[in-house]
Amino acid sequence: MNSPEGLAHQVMRRIDRLAAISETPGVLTRRYLTDEHRRANELVSGWMAAAGMAAHQDAAGNIVGRYEAAQGTGPALLMGSHLDTVVNAGKFDGMLGVLCAIACVEALSGAGRRLSYPIVVIGFADEEGVRFGTTYLGSRAITGTLDAETFERADADGISFRQALSDFGLDAEDIGQAAHPGSDVKAFLELHIEQGPVLEALDLPAGIVTAINGQTRLSVAITGVAGHAGTVPMALRKDALAAAAEGVLAVETICAGGADVVGTVGILRTTPGAINVIPGDVSFTVDVRAREDGDRRDAVAAVIRAIRAGAEKRGTEAKVTVFHEATSAPCSPHMMDTIERAMISVGIEPTRMPSGAGHDAAAMSALCDVGMIFLRSDGGISHNPAERTTEEDVVAGIKIMLAVLDQLEG
C-alpha cells in the first residue's frame, strides 16, 4: 500500500473524489471561497490527518498540513499545489500536486519515519484567479504579499474579495495570520502537470522546471453607441464589438510574431447582447505570457496600440487596464540540482524546461527557494476535461519527490 505504486493508485482514486466536488454538475468548476472550496478542503484535510499530519485551514482558506521533524522545529520544506480550478476544468491541474505531496508524507508515516526537517503540505485556495481575475491569492497570502486594494476586487456578481472571505467565515483583517516567515521555510517544492506537449514529444514522464514565464493581464472596455441593427448605416456606426474583434485578432497576430510569446482573449462580453442591436459596450480580457520579460512587454505595448487604433477608427473609446503583471520567476539552482540528482537516483532521465503556465511556485519564489517537477500531459491538453496524466507517470512523480526528500536530508 505504501509503495509508490500503491500510493499512485490511491492518488488516482482521490482525484476522482475531488473532481466530483463541483459548482456545476457534470463538469468540474471549483472557484475560490465557494461551498465547493470548503468541501474540497474538508476532504483533503481528512487525507492529511490520515497521513499523520496536523491539518488546519488558514486565514486565506488554504488547507495546511504539518508533519513534524524527528527532532526540533527547524525550517520546514513546503510542498503542494492548488485545489481551485478553471471553469470546465481537467482534474489533474493543481490537485495532483497536493495529493502526491500527501502521498509522500503517507509513505514516511507508514514507515514510521520522520526527517531532519518538518514538512508542510499546502492545498492553495486560489491559483487560477477565475473568481477575482487575479492569480495566486492563496500563495500570496502565504508569502504575505497581498496588497490592500486586492481585497476590494469584485467577482462577476459584484461580491468583493473582502466580502467573499467574510461569507466563507474568514476575515480580511486576519489575512496576515496565513503568512509564513521566511526563516521558518527551507524551500518550496511543487509537482504539477506540464499542461503542454514537450514531455510527450521527448517521451519522458517528468521534467525539471527552470523558470515560470512572466505574465501580463489586461482588461479592456470598449464604449461605442448601441443602435438599431436595421436603420443605422454602416458608415455611421460606433460598433464596440467590431472594434473588440480587431483587438482579438491583434492579440493573435502580434503574439504569433513574438519569440516564445503567447496571447489569449479568454473572456469577451457584449452589451446589450441582442440580435438586432449594435453592441454599445464590449469588455474583454487579454493574457500575454513570455519567457523573456522584454519580449512580453513589447508584445503588450503593441497589443494596446492596436486595440486603441481599432477603437479610434470606429469612433469608439477603449479603456485598457493592466490588472496583473508578473515577471518571469526563476527556480532555484539548488532545487533544480537536487531534483536532477533525485531523478537520476530513481532511474529517470532528467530534462530541464521552462513553464509557459503560471504556478504557485512563482508566487512562492518571493518567500524562499522553489523547485518544480512537471509530469507529462496526454496530448499537452489542459484546462479541458480531456486533461490526463497516467498512473504510471504519477508513480514516477512520487518516486522523484521521495528521492528529493532524501536528498534534502543531506
Next chain:
Amino acid sequence: MNSPEGLAHQVMRRIDRLAAISETPGVLTRRYLTDEHRRANELVSGWMAAAGMAAHQDAAGNIVGRYEAAQGTGPALLMGSHLDTVVNAGKFDGMLGVLCAIACVEALSGAGRRLSYPIVVIGFADEEGVRFGTTYLGSRAITGTLDAETFERADADGISFRQALSDFGLDAEDIGQAAHPGSDVKAFLELHIEQGPVLEALDLPAGIVTAINGQTRLSVAITGVAGHAGTVPMALRKDALAAAAEGVLAVETICAGGADVVGTVGILRTTPGAINVIPGDVSFTVDVRAREDGDRRDAVAAVIRAIRAGAEKRGTEAKVTVFHEATSAPCSPHMMDTIERAMISVGIEPTRMPSGAGHDAAAMSALCDVGMIFLRSDGGISHNPAERTTEEDVVAGIKIMLAVLDQLEG
C-alpha cells in the same frame, strides 16, 4: 382633451407608465410571455376599454381592441404596433404606434362618432424576437403563418415557445384562434418611430414608408479546442474566438461594401469564458438587411464564405444556420396614396422612404394591404434609452392617422 394636442399629451404620459413595466429595474426590457408582458397587456386593455373598445387578449398573447362600425360588420381596418421591447430599450419603439391608434379611437368615441368600417387596434405581443430569436411571433399568429417548428424554439433558459405559452396560460394548440381571415380585414395601418436619421435630416415630422427591407438572420457556432492560455504555442491553437473575430470583421467589411446593406453581430458568447483558457466554443448571431433582396443574398453568401474561411484557417469548425429570412415587403400603393392625401389635408409635406428596420407591417402584408407612417426620431437613435420622439411630432402623427381614417371612409 380629445383634440390631437390633448391626446398626444395623454400618449406621452401613458408611454411613461408602460415604460415602468420592465423585467429589470432602471432600464426597459419587456420580452414576450413574461409577467411584464401580462401587466402591459392589462394596462393597455384598460385604455382600450376607456376609449370605447371591447378588448381581449388573443391566443398568442396579443392584446386586441375592437371599435364597431356605425352599421354592420364589414372588413375592419387593423391598426397598431408592438408592446414588447429589446433589452435596455427606448420607450417609443412599438408602444407609440399602439397608443396613437387608441388615441384615434378615443377621438372618435369622444365625439360620439362611428365609421363605415370597424377598427381593430392590436398591441402585438412579439415583434423584436428577443426571447425566441425569431421576429413577428405576434403578427404571424394574426396572419395565421406560424409554422409548427417555431413552437419548439427555446429561449436562453431552454424554455420552448410552446412551454412559455403554457406557462402564460395559453395553449400552442389554440394559436389558430388568433388568426384573422383576410375577408374580415380592410387593411393594416401602423405608425412607428423611424429609428433612423432621415426625417430629422429633412426637417419633417413624418414620412410614408414604401417598403420594409428584407432580412436574414444567421446563428454561427465555432468549435475549436479549449486549452491553457500559457502552454499552447500560437501555431498549435484552435482558438474559436479568433475565428469568430474574423467573422465579425467580415460582416462589417462586406456589408459596408454593399448598396443599402447593413450587417450586425449583436450577440457573441465565448465558452468556457475564463481569462486563462483559450476559448473552445464561440457562438454568435448575424443580422443582414438590405433594400434589394439580391444584394442581401449576395452579402449573406459572402459573409458565410468568410466565416468558413476564418474557421478553417485555424483548424476550427464553423456551423452556420440561417434561422430567419424575410424578403423585402412593399407597402400597398393604395395605402401610400391614402396616407399622402391625409398628410396634405393636415398641412404636412409628404415624403416617401424605405424602412431599414423590420416591422409588424411586414408580417401583416401576407394578410392584407399595409400602410406605414414614420415619425421623426431624435438623432436617429433607437434600441437605446435615449430614443425620443417629441410630443409635437406625436400631434402630427395623430392628425395624419385621423385624416387617414377619414380618407378610408370614401
